[in-house]
Amino acid sequence: MASYSRIGQGRTSIPVRAGALKERVLVAAIDFGTTYSGYAFQVRADFESDPLKIKAHTWSSSTVSQKTPTCILFDKDQRFHSFGYDAEQKYNELAAAGETWNWYFFKRFKMLLYKDEALTRETVLKDDKGLDMPAMTVFTASIKFLKDHMIKACEAANTGVRPEEIHWVITVPAIWTDSAKQFMREAAINAEIHTDKISLSLEPEAASLFCRYLPVERVDGVNQTAIRSFSIGDKYMILDCGGGTVDITVHEIQEDSTLKELAKANGGEFGGTQVDEKFIQLLNEVFGPDVMEVIQQRYRDDYLDVMQSFEIKKRRVSPEFTGLETFQIPLSFTSTYRELNNMDIEKSTSIPKHPKGKITFNKDKMRVDAEVVKDFFTDVCDQISGIAKEYYQSVSEHKIEKILMVGGFSESQMLQDKVRKAFPKVRVIIPEEAGQAVLKGAVLFGHNPKMITARVCKYSYGICAFKHFEPGIDPPEKRVIQGDIVLCKDYFSKHATVGQEYKTEEKVCTQEYVPSEASGSRMEVLVYTSPRRHPLYVDEEGSRKIGEINISLNDATGKDNPVVVQFEFGNTELKVKVKETKTGQEKEADFDLLRI
Known part of the structure; x- marks a missing residue:
């Protein structure tokens, strides 16, 4: 049976920005994470009476959080079978029977959208055995499962809301590219959600918005917890640390209680999964890769139990932790070790890379010295605090005095301690349930998207165009002749500047372009980005093509x-509008970011 938890408590007075948007009867948010995924929802009446009264599903198999693992299983015909804990359980049963060879199992696959700069609709994912499936199929099935599950939960809660009345918000990292965002939107559309019912919410923004609605904030200091409210004019850095990525940005609270982004988002591929990888590396060192290979093939249930136990234990690790951490080791581990090494693990003379006594065995227990366990966190915490410090210094003109830590990995005491030491003069704020802040904030964003009033452009955007050739300025190789006109090709016709602030739905830099052909019913425009403020040509270092604008011309008269x-900037997604000069017809362009 589905169960729910009340998210948050208390109430704060935040005005609902009016004027632009029809009220949404029910908002459902899907937090599609690297490690775990979940959803939450809220009817409009609850948003207006108590914004923090949000319902989130509690997964019956979960012992860790209100989310389920981001993993999905398909059968031999690539038909969806299950998602989350159910997918893990079924796949473990198949592994025990030696029948996984023709099933497709994907886990922690979200990072593909961050890593693949040449993302297209044809991009493929490899499962745990190296089998290929279209990435769009995998993401679509995942979103559809969460969507259908949410609708059933909504019906069970007797909300009285019809599926077509639901507005969906899908969270995405702020450091994602425009093509990755479009990929998620198209996957949601393929999951039978109408495009008009979809919003994308940037994860650090959602978390910041949730914390803005909180009546109080918890400020962690040395041996004390101080309670105080956010204030108008406060500027703070958001450090959103999840399983696979870190997003960093800066917000300022405006006089009308809205939020404005002050600096472009930054971040990287660092997160809690790196701690898991360190533990897996330890298991391989202790038992040997051959033993661990057998375990994962024959005894996946036992392997999963060990990893779930570690997930719980790692949340309790603190800088003050001393002594030994005890891990329950299934019989399959020790018996397989004995089978392949002709000795008991307790009698092993040495464990590579670790001094004697740091790791010991007693029957079904592996005891690991606290320093070894804490070392699992060292590299990733150093990386996160390092990139955070670098970013903080780059926005020093804003005089930031607070850091808001959100995301699941922000609940780690080891990371909290590292960040505090890196910023001794900055107040570090960690809200209750930091790991749920993105999900909760995404629901609030769906009801009140106007709360974010301005964003900062991550790149310079422009169109590949021709301009009049200027001798002595433009390179000779750019010189082309069309008719009796000398032109410069590959010109970066800029529409937006990196680091510049744009208000929500702000339409900027209207420019006119002439079709290169004398006639035709379509015009193709190539869109590029650049990390430079004043790029000149589209083939400069760092510039890259991100997509195409296909324009249908009603009057095929060419030039x-x-x-x-x-272009319309300041939103979570890039929009483009076109207007034919001759006919005056204006429309939203067909902007394709997934055909490189």
Whole structure:
């Protein structure tokens, strides 16, 4: 039976930004994480009476959080079978029977969208055995499962809301590319959610918005917890640490209680999964890779039990931790070790890379010295605090005095301690249930998206165009002749500047372009980004093509019918509008970011 938890308590007075948006009867948010995923929902009446009264599903198999593992299973015909804990359990049963060879099992696959700069609709994912499936199929099935599960939960809660009345918010990291965002939108559309019912919410923004609604904040200091409210004019850095990524940005609370982004988001591929990888590395060192290979093939249930136990234990590790951490080791581990090494693990003379006594065995227990366990966190905590410090210094002009830590990995006491030591003069704020802040905030964003009033551009955006050739300025190799006109090709016709602030739905830099062909019913425009403020050409170092704008021309008169292109910045997704000069017709462009 589905169960729910009340998220948050108390109430704060935040105005609902009016004027632009039809009220949404029910908002459902899907937090599609690297390690865990979940959803939450809220009817409009609850949002208006108590914004923090949000319902989140509690997964019956979960002993860790209100989320389920981000893993999915398909059968031999690539048909969806199960998601989350159910997928893990079924796959473990198949492994025990030696029948996994023609099943497709994907885990922690979200990072593909961050890593693949050439992302297309045809991009493939490899499962745990190296079998290929279209990434779009995997993401679509995952979103569809969470969507269908949420609708059933909504019906069980007797909300009286029809599926077509639900507005969906899907969380995405702020450091994702525009193509990755479009990929998620198209996957949601393929999961039978209408595009008009979809919003994408940037994860650190959602968390920041949730904390803005909190009536109080918990400020962790040395041996004390101080309670105080956020104030108008506060500027703070958001450090969103999840399983696979870190997002960092800066917000300022405006006089009308809205939020404005002050600096472009930054971050990287660091997260809690690196701690898991260190533990897995230890298991391989202790038992040997051959033993661990057999364990994962024959005894996946036991392997999963050990990893779930570690997930719980790692949340309790603190800098003050001393002594030994005890791990329950299944019989399959020790018996397999005996079978392959002709000795008991207790009699092993040495364990590579660890001094004697740091790791010991007693029957079904592995005892690991506290220093070894704490060392699992060293590299990733150093990386996160390092990139956070570098970012903090880059935005020093804003005089940031607070850091808001959110995301599941922000609950780690080891990371909290590292961040505090890296910023001794900055107040570090960690809200209750930091790991749920993104999910809760995404629901609030769906009801009140106007709470974010401005964002900072991550790149310079422009269009590949021709311009008049300027001798002595433009490179000779860019010189081309069309008719009796000398032109410069590959010109970066800039529409937005990296680091510049744009208000939500702000339409900027309207420019007119002429079709290169004398006639035709379509015009193709190539869009590029650059890390530079003033790029000149699209083939400069760092510039990259991100997509194409395909424009249908009603009057196929070519150069006699220029087209006005207008970008809309300041939103979570990039939008483009075009207008034919001759006909005056204006429409949203077909902007394809998944055809490189």
